[in-house]
Amino acid sequence: MTTYSGTNEFEWASFVRASFKGATLRFSDVSGVTMRSVDVDGLDIDSHDLFFGSLFVNGVDVVPLVDAELNRQFPGRELQKAQTPEGLREGWVAVQAAWRETVAGTPRELVDAHVADEWSLAETLRHLILATDAWLRGGILRVEQPFHEIGQIFTGAARMGFDMSIFRAEAPTYQEILAVRAERQQLVTDFLATATPELLAEERANPWGGDDWRPSVGDCIRVILEEEWAHLRYVKRDLALLA
Structure with missing residues (x-):
């Protein structure tokens, strides 16, 4: 597995018909990333900073929904x-x-x-x-x-x-x-x-x-x-x- 650490070479890049299957991102900045017509089956996102911004899925900001569900669980x-x-x-x-x-x-x-x-x-x-x-x-x-x-x-x-x-x-x-x-x-x-x-x-x-x-x-x-x-x-x- 190739590891990219401390790099900003992907800022504002475009990836077309690329595969990130099984990739792992840690301590990385993915703010403002736009994804269109992508396969997200099994996509797992965990961000403590999620509740300080927005995350749109199919045009819906899911942050309030996640917050409410976590309040229900805890x-x-x-x-x-x-x-x-x-x-x-x-x-x-x-x-x-x-x-x-x-x-x-x-x-x-x-x-x-x-x-x-x-x-x-x-x-x-x-x-x-x-x-x-x-x-x-x-x-x-x-x-x-x-x-x-x-x-x-x-x-x-x-x-x-x-x-x-x-x-x-x-x-x-x-x-x-x-x-x-x-x-x-x-x-x-x-x-x-x-x-x-x-x-x-x-x-x-x-x-x-x-x-x-x-x-x-x-x-x-x-x-x-x-x-x-x-x-x-x-x-x-x-x-x-x-x-």
Whole structure:
């Protein structure tokens, strides 16, 4: 299989009577791609950014339909967009209950298993530790160095200049992951317990840098909820394949 990495040679190209059967695209920009008279049987698209734009199939924007279906499959997911302290608290309770069920129901031999280049359950839990550290400890609480050493950072962070020395080289045990994860979950629970509309409206700096967006405290919590629901979906998808 030929691999094209870090290339922009296909931007604005036209492909006529070409075959991409079985091809895989990862971390690639396909925005604005137009497809006409194409065979899409079995086409599998997974994009966390789907809900920030549009996707037209036969002239119909399917993004709202996908969003509604995921809300049906994951009760409480719609509260990731809540604007009130009460809504965010309810949303946090719902996603944590869903995670408890998934973690408890996963056989021990599968916690480190993964599909292709996707993260395992253990790695996903480590990433959620990092997400909480970034958006609660870093973004909201403004802790100077908010990250736990077992956090799992996103792919490409080193190329972006992130200081990877923060993180431990050797992999933690699953029990350590569960313990740190529980601590971070409790931090969010405790913060939301006393959150007020005034606090949620306060402005913060983007914990990942840049001045193009200055999130509110509520925005930071909503990012945490989005991360929790998105990665729960990924894990359940992959565990179903592994099982």
